[in-house]
Amino acid sequence: MQGTKYGDETLKQAMAQELRMRLLEVEKEGRKLRVYCGFDPRTSDLHLGHTVPIRKMRQFQELGHDVTFVIGRFTSLVGDPSDKNSVRAQISMEDATLNAETYAEQAFKILDPNQTRIAYNDTWLSKLTFQDLIELASHFTLQQFLTREAFRKRWKAEDPIYLHEFFYTLMQGYDAYHLKTDVQIGGTDQLFNIVTAARKLMEALGEKPNIAIILGILPGTDGVVKMSKSLGNHIPLQTDPEDMYGKVMSVPDIAMGDYFRLVTRLTPTEIDEIEAGLESGELHPRDVKMRMAREIVGIYYGEESVEPAEAAFRRVFQEREKPEEMPDFHTRHGIKLVEIIVEAGLTKSKSEARRLVDQRGVRLDGVVVEDPKEILELDEPKVLRVGKRHFLRLLPPEE
RNA sequence: GGGCGGUUACCCAAGUGGCCAAAGGGGGCUGACUGUAAAUCAGCUGGCAUUGCCUUCGGAGGUUCGAAUCCUUCACCGCCCA
Numbered sequence: 090m091q092g093t094k095y096g097d098e099t100l101k102q103a104m105a106q107e108l109r110m111r112l113l114e115v116e117k118e119g120r121k122l123r124v125y126c127g128f129d130p131r132t133s134d135l136h137l138g139h140t141v142p143i144r145k146m147r148q149f150q151e152l153g154h155d156v157t158f159v160i161g162r163f164t165s166l167v168g169d170p171s172d173k174n175s176v177r178a179q180i181s182m183e184d185a186t187l188n189a190e191t192y193a194e195q196a197f198k199i200l201d202p203n204q205t206r207i208a209y210n211d212t213w214l215s216k217l218t219f220q221d222l223i224e225l226a227s228h229f230t231l232q233q234f235l236t237r238e239a240f241r242k243r244w245k246a247e248d249p250i251y252l253h254e255f256f257y258t259l260m261q262g263y264d265a266y267h268l269k270t271d272v273q274i275g276g277t278d279q280l281f282n283i284v285t286a287a288r289k290l291m292e293a294l295g296e297k298p299n300i301a302i303i304l305g306i307l308p309g310t311d312g313v314v315k316m317s318k319s320l321g322n323h324i325p326l327q328t329d330p331e332d333m334y335g336k337v338m339s340v341p342d343i344a345m346g347d348y349f350r351l352v353t354r355l356t357p358t359e360i361d362e363i364e365a366g367l368e369s370g371e372l373h374p375r376d377v378k379m380r381m382a383r384e385i386v387g388i389y390y391g392e393e394s395v396e397p398a399e400a401a402f403r404r405v406f407q408e409r410e411k412p413e414e415m416p417d418f419h420t421r422h423g424i425k426l427v428e429i430i431v432e433a434g435l436t437k438s439k440s441e442a443r444r445l446v447d448q449r450g451v452r453l454d455g456v457v458v459e460d461p462k463e464i465l466e467l468d469e470p471k472v473l474r475v476g477k478r479h480f481l482r483l484l485p486p487e488e
Numbered sequence: 489g490g491g492c493g494g495u496u497a498c499c500c501a502a503g504u505g506g507c508c509a510a511a512g513g514g515g516g517c518u519g520a521c522u523g524u525a526a527a528u529c530a531g532c533u534g535g536c537a538u539u540g541c542c543u544u545c546g547g548a549g550g551u552u553c554g555a556a557u558c559c560u561u562c563a564c565c566g567c568c569c570a
Contacts, residue, residue, distance in 0.1 A: 247566050311515090312526085321516090339525040375523045406524055441517085444532060448518040462538080476518070477525065 092145070092350065094277055094305040100284065107300045111271055124149045125157040126274040127210065127264055128196075129165035130188035131180060135195040136323040137385070138307040138316030141351045142274045143199045145304060149272070150204050157268055158196055160189045163211035164261060170254040172278040172315060174242050177254075182211075195326050198389055213267045214260055225259045228293050229286070234258075237281055258282050262290035270299040276306045278315070307351045312341035330390040330398035337382040338402060342374045345381060353384045411472055415480040418473075422486050426451070426463045429483070435475045450476050453483075 095101040115122055126142045128135070135143075146156050162185045168177030193207045217225075234240055234255050243250050258281065265273050265287040273283050280303060288298035306315050309322025316323050324336040340348060345367075349360045366372035382402075383395045390398070404410045418433050430442035430451070445451050446461040452474040453465075467485040474480050 249565060310525090335525070342523095342526050373523070374526075378524075378526080402524085436517095438535065439537095440535060441533085445518065448532065450518045 092305070093303055095280075095303050096277060104300055104302075108272070111297075111300060115271065120155075122149065122154040122271040123157070123269060124154050124272040124274065125159055125265070125268050125270050127159035127161045127164065127261065128192060129161040129169065130185050130192055131165045131168060132318040133188040133191065134318055134323070134325045134327055135192065136316055136318060136325045137352055138309070138323065139196075140199060140326070141304050141307055142276065143196055144352075145274050145302060146205075147199050147201070150201050154272075155206070156200070156204065157206040157208050158193060158200065159208050159210055159264060159268070160192050161261075161264075162186060162189055162209045163214040164257060164264070167253055167257045167260070169257050169261075169278075169282075170239055171237075171257075171282065172239060174239055174248075176249060176251055191327075198326055208268070210260070210264050210267075214263060217263070222256075222259070225263060225290060226255075228289055229255075229258075233285070258286045259290070262287040265299050266291045266294050266296055269296060271297075272302055273299045274302045274304065276304055276315075278306060279303065305347065305351050308340075308344050308347055310336055310339050312344035326389060330386050330394040331401045333389065334382045334386050334395075334398040334402050335406070337385050338378055338406070340378070342378070345374070345378060348381055348385075352388075353381065354388065355384070405478070411474070411480055415472070415482050417484055418481045419484050420465055420467055420486055422466065423464055425461075426458060426465060427461045429465070429473065429481070430475055433475075433481055435479050435481075445475060 093101065093104075095104070111122065124146060126146055128139060143158075146158070150156050162182070165185045165188075166179060166182065168179070170177065189209070193205075197205070235244055240250055240254075242248075261282045264270075265283075270287075270291075273287060275283050280301075283299070283301040283303070288301070291298045308314060309316035309320060310324065311320075311322045314320060314322060318325070324333060328336075337348070346360070346364060349355055349363065350357075355363075363372065363377055367374060367377060379399065383399060386398050387395050401412055405412050416433070418429060420429065426446065427439045427442040430436050430445070431439055436442045436445065443461040446458055449457050451458045454471045455474075465483065467483055469485060471483045472480060473483050
């Protein structure tokens with residue numbers, strides 16, 4: 090039960106106890122634990138936050154258990170309201186299907202493809218009848234839902250709470266029942282869905298309740314709020330080593346503990362040592378964070394990618410030099426600086442580009458540009474730096 | 489179905505006839521500093537244009553010299569009553 094987080098010691102003990110018992114039962118039956126975790130394809134990218142439960146699944150795999158990666162194509166139609174304080178936009182089945190396309194492939198960066206079952210929950214959820222829904226819903230009271238924090242807040246604020254939002258929990262519980270799950274993995278925001286709802290439903294429907302493995306939630310690059318693509322604070326799995334390294338480095342110092350614990354391979358003892366070192370001032374926060382970035386990049390891109398990624402980071406951000414590779418931009422005769430910035434997609438409007446120049450955020454070959462209307466006539470390539478992290482290689486007009 | 493309240497920029501939220509491109513906060517961006525894209529401080533944050541113009545306050549109409557602000561109507565949300 091290492092790395093779990095229940096926020097309640099009694100619950101943790103109970104779950105640990107049940108897990109021990111279940112292991113014995115399962116052994117008697119001559120099978121392995123059925124472990125599952127669901128992921129809603131509301132966006133096309135898995136990110137570092139998703140890897141927390143996925144890596145736990147991997148551990149179960151390594152112990153030989155039966156792991157199912159559920160793609161919540163059906164649940165994503167509603168969207169989990171657990172950690173949201175307003176209703177979530179509904180997405181279509183088409184969008185969900187499109188987003189789900191590469192989900193499994195992304196998850197295989199961690200999971201063993203040969204030992205992973207992939208399941209789409211619409212295959213069973215879409216078959217339920219209204220009568221089934223009545224049966225599922227009859228096990229819960231409105232009060233149970235309304236006392237959950239996310240809903241309670243909205244109730245108090247007199248914000249809308251839609252009936253269909255309650256279905257999410259029922260659907261997830263039914264997933265667990267349908268898969269005859271022994272162990273369900275989720276973040277702390279899934280406590281209600283798993284511990285209260287799924288377990289209750291499974292029992293009501295004649296199955297043994299599943300055991301909840303509850304993990305901490307990874308904060309996003311802002312260091313505070315849960316990582317999510319829609320908030321723009323995510324570190325996607327599908328990127329390149331340099332970008333991942335840089336994004337990890339942008340995480341505020343205060344979140345380093347969470348990152349080390351949730352998404353690195355360091356042992357609790359090693360992490361304690363690091364934290365003690367930071368506390369005493371023996372370790373430099375920057376160096377610790379770089380170690381963290383190396384570790385994370387190493388997990389997803391291999392040790393050989395770590396050095397180049399770190400070198401690129403040093404070059405650009407520590408030594409403030411330009412990166413080796415940058416996009417080309419072919420200039421035209423009479424083109425103005427602001428036009429280049431807008432056409433290269435670095436700003437949405439000329440006004441925005443003009444502001445950047447006014448704020449001394451644009452440099453041409455290292456020299457601050459003063460005049461946004463400057464007309465560039467190049468006879469040799471020059472490097473345009475826009476803001477801290479955008480570079481363009483400007484090329485002379487083609488004759 | 490009836491009564492009341494609400495809908496403001498990326499988000500939250502002030503503004504109840506001109507001084508409103510619209511307070512404040514968050515987020516984002518830029519700069520200084522630094523230890524990094526951390527922390528802190530400062531500035532910027534509708535568009536086009538070198539002092540002006542255009543578009544925006546749920547939608548559509550209207551009143552007015554002038555509307556985010558008043559009226560009509562439609563849509564949506566919340567509360568209370570049924």
